[in-house]
Amino acid sequence: MSFDFSKTFPLLPLRDAVVFPMTTRRILVGRDMSLRALEYAENHNNEIVLVAQRDVSEEELKNPMLDLYSVGVMARVSNVMPFPNGCVKVVLEGEEVVDLRSIMMADGFLNVTVSPRKQRIGAKDKTALFDEVLTRFREYATKRNIAEGMVDAFFGMENQLNAYYGMIPFLQVSLAEKQSFLEVTSLDEMSAKLLALMDVSEDNENVLVRVQQNVRQKMAQQQKEWFITEQIRQLQDELDGDGAGASEPDQLLAKIKAKNFTPAIVEKLEDEIGRMKLMQPTSPEYAVSRNYIDWFLNLPYGVYTDTVLNMKKVKSELDSKHFGLDKVKERIMEYVAVLKLTGTERRSPILCLVGPPGVGKTTLVESIASAMQRNFVRITLGGVRDEAEIRGHRRTYIGAMPGRFIHALRRAKCMNPIILLDEIDKMASDFRGDPASAMLEVLDPEQNHDFTDHFMEVGLDLSRVLFIATANSESEIPEALRDRLEIVRLPGYYPHEKLQIASKYLLPRICERTGVKLEEQVSFDEATVNAVMRGWTREAGVRELERTLESVVRHRAKEIVMGKKFKPEITDKQLQEYLGAPRFLDNQLPEPGRPGVVTGLAWTSVGGEILPIECMLLSGKGQIIMTGKLGDVMKESAQIAVSLVRERLHRFGIDPAIVKKTDIHIHVPEGAVPKDGPSAGIALTLCLLSAFTRIPVPPDVAFTGEVSLTGACLAIGGLNEKALAALQAGVKTLRLPAQNKKDVDELPAPAKKGLKIFTHKHIDEIVKILFVQKKAKK
Template identity: 60%
Template sequence: MKKSNSETENLLETIALDLSHDFPLLALRDALVTPGSSTRILVGREASQNALKASHLYHDLLLLALQKDPDKESVEPEDLPKVGVLAHVQSVMPMPNGCWRVLVEGVVIVDLINTELLKDQNYLSAKILLRSYDSVDRSLLKLVSTEGVHLFEQYVNAQNISVEILSEIESKKDVFSKYLAMLPYIRVSAQQKQQVLEEKSLDEFCKRVNAYLQAALDVEGVVEHVRDDVQQKMQQNQKDWFIGEQIRMLQNELSDGDTDEVEKLVQKVKAKHFSKAIQEKLDEEFGRMRLMQPASPEYAVSRNFIDWFLAMPFGVYTDTALDLKKVKKKLDADHFGLDKVKDRILEYIAVLKQTNAENKAPIICLVGPPGVGKTTLVRSIAESLGRNYARVTLGGVRDEAEIRGHRRTYIGSMPGRFIQALRHAKCMNPVILLDEIDKMGNDYRGDPASAMLEILDPELNSDFTDHFMEVGFDFSKVLFIATANSEETIPAALEDRMEVVRLPGYYPHEKLSIAKDYLVPRVLKNCGVTDSETIVFNDESIQTILKEYTREAGVRELERQIETIVRKRVKETLMGKSGKLKLTPKLVEKYLGVPRFMGNRLPKPGHCGVITGLAWTSVGGEILLIETKLLSGRGHLLLTGKLGDVMKESAQIALSLVRERLQRFGVDPAIVRKTDIHIHVPEGAVPKDGPSAGIALTLSLLSAFTRTPVSPDIAFTGEVSLSGDLLPIGGLNEKALAALDAGVKTLYLPTQNEKDVVELPAPAKKGLKIHTKEHIDELIAILFPQAKKKTAAKAKKD
């Protein structure tokens, strides 16, 4: 409930007779209440709310003091000044957040004595004395007050404060009342106002208020001056631009315009002899530039647009070397093997020569595991053709604008990567490498693979439109060669527009030749070893590195291991251990440490239920061991090794085939219902899936049920149908490489893979005995010839 001012004065007169008792005290963070003014404050601290409650016992009178540190949460008596204000609480309104909105009116300035914290009631209290301000010099005070009223009048006009407030202040009878009325309207901090209250005399009280008013007027004058100066400069800039435009137009009338930047660009464009469509586009842009200020952001965008056209190699074509023998010699010198890829490039050059360079360039995609030389092969192709080379990295690209360019709607927009590649290549018929095309992504910014459909279609890429350039570009003369690790992850629409050339992993004999003829000389050169006789890598040492320290389809890790040996030897040489070093297997182990892999990865023979299978991965072929264990149970099939859905289905088919054939070996098929079957494929952390393990799964189950071991140096790959037919598989080159490297001697395949066996290199055909079969029973007859006799003999003995 609100109370009138007369009631407040009566309350003050009532307590003025006895000021001996303590009053509750509320600490303020950043607000100061002066006598005669009403202020709303927000009370949230528990101690402050307790003091507010206690004020009801003192006629709603409450002491207010400004704490010295506004960030301090828990206030102690020493955190408060010695001067405060006795205020009257007029209304209290609870808030939803637990705080109280309180309206208080300042009554009188007081001195705080014996401020203390009442711990049992958790609030501050203090005794008070009414503070008096005496004047030292009455005549000086009159001059000061007159100046103060004059300054406040100027302040009111500068701050657009109501004139009624000025009239109210002038109506005050005494100087102290006038200055107290001024203080709430002066824009200074609460701490500065606190300093006014703490002055000892009325003269100093008034002088400090006058100083605040004068400082505020000085600041306002500076702001007004800056505002006028900025406005004057803006007017001057507009005037300068207008005069500059007049001067430019006069210069165009009197001279040839060479001094104007836009006209210089126009002359450069005319010298390029662009097509009609491009010339019209640039003329339109020049028209816009003439209406812009050179300092504007839009002018920079237009200038960048024209600069891109001037930098593009329109009409520039490099002469292609069409000497097939020269190109073949270059490719053979840089890369060992890769005959299919080299033949495809020679075919392209032959057709190009036959048609007088008029045919459209194909889009070739080299698919193979890492480290087989896809990227370096593309560079060699560009060099052999005599063409410029550019590379577009697509791994991780998710934004469609990276392919088609950004629209010229904002500062910093750029053309797509293909336009940038042409600029980098400095010709219109380069060899462009599309690296890691199988690793593109897509998200809310678009699908970059779909944006590439136009540029990778030989029938459409003669007029590819970039969003930034806004005109068609002819990419039909560009030889695109893409690289990928896995054909499965290439977007289907892109794969349909490319000619896929598969690069299998290298065979051991190929790796040996590559290491001797390419890797060792290059590593020696990179490490600063000029004399090749200083470190001698013989065949035995290189084979040791291959078998015991690398396991890959390519030669990237092989090069790293060779470089490790050379680096260590260079360090020894610089430390005084000179002389010729001929590597041996023992020295290889000294430099590279304990072997990481065993030369032969096949298990020991004699284990029932263990079959050697083969798998294809994106980094080459792998040996896939399949183990089966039979346990007493209820016919459950347990599959472990992180198998995919296809392999799980293959295991179900294999179990059905085995159950059908158990009786041929004298085994009761009903035993399957009493047996839990556990099939495990080691290296369980690696996901495994694909239709090529059905034969191995079937033979593993049969080996376990008939207790007949199969030699681990016999490997199987292929799928099996429910009727027992053997189905073909892919990736035979990679699988044969893995089998040969692991020590497999015999390989069984489906008959439909005979056409792939013909394409295997001579070392694979020589090192592996390869047999093809049509039905699973043919394999069973070969691998388990004595199983039925052994089982029957055992049953007769029992």
């Protein structure tokens, strides 16, 4: 039937539906504009245009040309059935595919002008794929219980396009895919799309069938396991009556009674086994209870190793693996002696070895454990943020586990191991809790006899565990935790000690690792090792020294394998060839004969350093300029030095008022390195006095010490490192505060032998020695 495309037609927007030509569709209509369009169509030859909405959720069409597809169907209204709620059910018969040209709103409904499609499928068009599509659709219909009569009707149709339009409603496709079938321009294209859709549907169907089969098999397996387990349980119950066997909970109960648990633990475990007997063995709660009981059974409860407290053996073990550290070794020997006399670790102090990296804190603890023949476990606390790492998780959480101390006891296989708490100063805290606070109970001798882990839920005795902690910085340990520790400080190694360590320990170990024969294929004299220490390492320990020496030995190993000729001795030229240019420069004393320059001393985390201090006087207004990245304390020392010098200038015939007309510039070289502390007070005072009097101070005389506003010389720390640095730099005389006289006796032997050391109570004692004073003019 032909249509007059020169006129306008009413438009019925369809939501979630596409009507094809030569098909009939029942649609429920409820929107006001759609009802008006139907009413107009009934009064004008029942002609209406059907177009699908792009967004089915939109109730109103703000821009119809964009909200609707551009291809629709000319249709006729066949029957209209009204409902009491105002909606109508309409039967629509699709006639012809059309293109939308324009849409306007008139009389309360959408009016549209359309045109026939330029490229469209004719009624007589044929495709070679038609038989294949029909065959595949029959297979598709068989699996989905579609009536055979309907399928046979498609086989009898002469018009292949009508057959395809009849198949599409039976396929599970989206609205957009249905619209695409309406817009195709050839039967071959439509055939290919239908075959592809049925292929995808078949693949999905196969996956669904496979999943259902797997689920059924799994359920059958679980039912089978439950059935067999239940039979075994019933048989065990029958055997229990004859005393010939026991269920798993009863077996666990027997193991618990065989252990020497406390009454509180036995009561807790018996309650847990009582709950297990009421559960099915396949239930998740049963596995949780079983895991809980297994943790207790795997603990070495009541197992203690015999401790060997042979003082000579302990000393021999410490000396064999560590050079120097005499004070630390002495403290450890005292600790072992107390253990031997008391016979128990209860209430013994908890040692904390504090020192820079690489000085042997961890290996010291390993040596103690080896000498005492105690099991050794290491717990690394660096970066621990969660309290549950210490106390464990509560059993209400999935995957809950005990804390690190319960794990450590399990690994140690005894209840009195030596536990190393490594990097105790590097614990952190966040929203998950404060692990440092949780450590208080562990390390308090008054509390750790009844340590409660959240997972275990009952107290465990940790009082016989020997805890030893290590840290790099004492200030980083929380105060409450530090109060429970006895701090044993490990200073960095001195150069002469590093020389001995390299010769006796490092080089033999390196050569053993690399396969190079010491002395035969590679040899280091003292000068070579000193050159490596000065030029390529700057550390308190010996790790970098070991790595650098190993790099040299590896180069020698390469030469051996390549067949090169060489002498065993390593020369300075070979060092630079193997390691490159030196990374660090030696400390150098200032040039002699220059007023306003004094040699000071400084302590760093990697040892001592000389600290040249320079002063320049400029005409100005009495300002004090300080450069060299000085800290607040050092700046205050400079202010005190200016006051002391200003008060003493008249002794040298200099008017003190000159200070008000002079800008004082104080500089400490290596300006990028932060410097702070009061120990440069004496050196700053003498540097200023030298600048004002124009009397130079010999650079081979070094000074360290704090000075007060009255001129009193006050004690400082780090004297050992400072003295060795001064000796290495070429200093011959060292002047110190009298309060450090007690520390002079403890200086390393090379420092006491190579330096002339003088102590002074007051700054004026040093001034009288270094500066010639004139009588003031009347």
